[in-house]
Amino acid sequence: MRVTKQRTAILxxxxxxxxxxxxxxxxxxxxxxxxxxSLGTVYRNLAQLIEDKEIISVETSDKCVYYDGxxxxxxxxxxxxxxxIFDFPLILEDSEPSKAGFLVENQRVVYYGLCAKCNKK
Amino acid sequence: MRVTKQRTAILxxxxxxxxxxxxxxxxxxxxxxxxxxSLGTVYRNLAQLIEDKEIISVETSDKCVYYDGxxxxxxxxxxxxxxxIFDFPLILEDSEPSKAGFLVENQRVVYYGLCAKCNKK
DNA sequence: TTCCTTATTAGTAATGATTACTATTATCAT
DNA sequence: ATGATAATAGTAATCATTACTAATAAGGAA
Numbered sequence: 392m393r394v395t396k397q398r399t400a401i402l403x404x405x406x407x408x409x410x411x412x413x414x415x416x417x418x419x420x421x422x423x424x425x426x427x428x429s430l431g432t433v434y435r436n437l438a439q440l441i442e443d444k445e446i447i448s449v450e451t452s453d454k455c456v457y458y459d460g461x462x463x464x465x466x467x468x469x470x471x472x473x474x475x476i477f478d479f480p481l482i483l484e485d486s487e488p489s490k491a492g493f494l495v496e497n498q499r500v501v502y503y504g505l506c507a508k509c510n511k512k
Numbered sequence: 513m514r515v516t517k518q519r520t521a522i523l524x525x526x527x528x529x530x531x532x533x534x535x536x537x538x539x540x541x542x543x544x545x546x547x548x549x550s551l552g553t554v555y556r557n558l559a560q561l562i563e564d565k566e567i568i569s570v571e572t573s574d575k576c577v578y579y580d581g582x583x584x585x586x587x588x589x590x591x592x593x594x595x596x597i598f599d600f601p602l603i604l605e606d607s608e609p610s611k612a613g614f615l616v617e618n619q620r621v622v623y624y625g626l627c628a629k630c631n632k633k
Numbered sequence: 634t635t636c637c638t639t640a641t642t643a644g645t646a647a648t649g650a651t652t653a654c655t656a657t658t659a660t661c662a663t
Numbered sequence: 664a665t666g667a668t669a670a671t672a673g674t675a676a677t678c679a680t681t682a683c684t685a686a687t688a689a690g691g692a693a
Contacts, residue, residue, distance in 0.1 A: 427644090430680090431644080431680090431683095434679090454678075491600075501619070513670095515660080550674090
C-alpha cells in the first residue's frame with residue numbers, strides 16, 4: 392500500500408473533525424486541497440481505510456453511509472429532528488452472539504430519536 | 513389508510529417467515545400471489561408498515577435495506593461468511609442518550625462477524 | 634539521482650436500490 | 664350502488680456507489 396496525498400488528505404480531514412461525513416461531503420472538503428480529486432478515489436480510499444481500521448462507517452436509515460475518524464468503540468444517536476449524529480459511550484457486556492459461539496468482529500449501536508434540543512420543541 | 517390485498521400480502525409474507533428480506537426478495541415472493549404487483553407498491557407499503565410499526569427495517573453494511581416482520585426488540589448478527597442474518601435477544605439497560613435527556617424512539621444493534629458454523633472453517 | 638514496476642488516480646460510464654410521476658383502478662363511507 | 668379519493672401498475676428519474684481504463688506517480692533498485 393502506497394502513501395498518496397489523496398489518502399492522506401482524506402484521513403487527515405476525518406481525524407481533524409469529531410463529526411460524521413458522507414462520501415460526498417468528504418469529497419467536497421478534500422477538493423479544497425486537491426481540486427481535481429475524483430469521487431471514485433474518495434470511495435476507494437474510504438474502503439481501504441475501513442479495511443485498515445483507520446476509520447469506521449456508520450450506517451443509518453439514511454440512504455448514504457457516514458464515515459467517522461474516531462475509531463474507539465462508541466454508539467451513535469441520529470436525531471430525527473435536526474439530523475445530527477451524536478456520539479455516546481458504549482457499555483460492552485459479554486454479547487449474546489459470543490455466548491453462542493459466534494465470532495463478533497464489530498458491533499454497531501445506533502439510536503434514533505430526538506436530541507435534547509429538538510425534544511424540547 | 514385503506515386495506516389492500518397488496519399490503520396484506522406483503523405483511524402476511526413477512527409475518528409468516530422468521531427471516532429478513534430485501535425489497536426485491538419481498539417483491540419476488542409476493543409476485544407469486546399477485547403477479548403484476550409493482551416494485552414501487554412494495555416500497556410504498558414497506559414504508560407505511562414501518563411507520564405503523566408493523567415491521568422494522570434492518571440496515572447493514574450491505575447496500576440494501578432488509579425488512580423484518582418480527583418487531584419485538586432484538587439485535588441482529590450479520591455473518592460475513594454466509595451473509596445470513598441472525599436474531600439475538602437485546603438486553604436493554606438505561607441507555608446513555610436517555611440519561612442525557614435525549615428521547616430514544618428506536619435502537620438498532622447489529623453485530624458483524626462469523627456465525628458458529630463459518631467460524632469453524 | 635534516474636529508471637522501472639506497478640499501485641493509484643482522474644474521469645467517465647455503468648449499476649442497482651430507491652423514489653417520483655401519472656393515468657387507471659379499487660376501497661369504503663355514504 | 665356510487666362517488667370521492669387513496670392506492671396501484673408501469674415507467675422514468677434520482678442518486679449513492681462501483682467498475683473500467685488510459686495516464687500518473689510512489690518508491691525500490693541501480
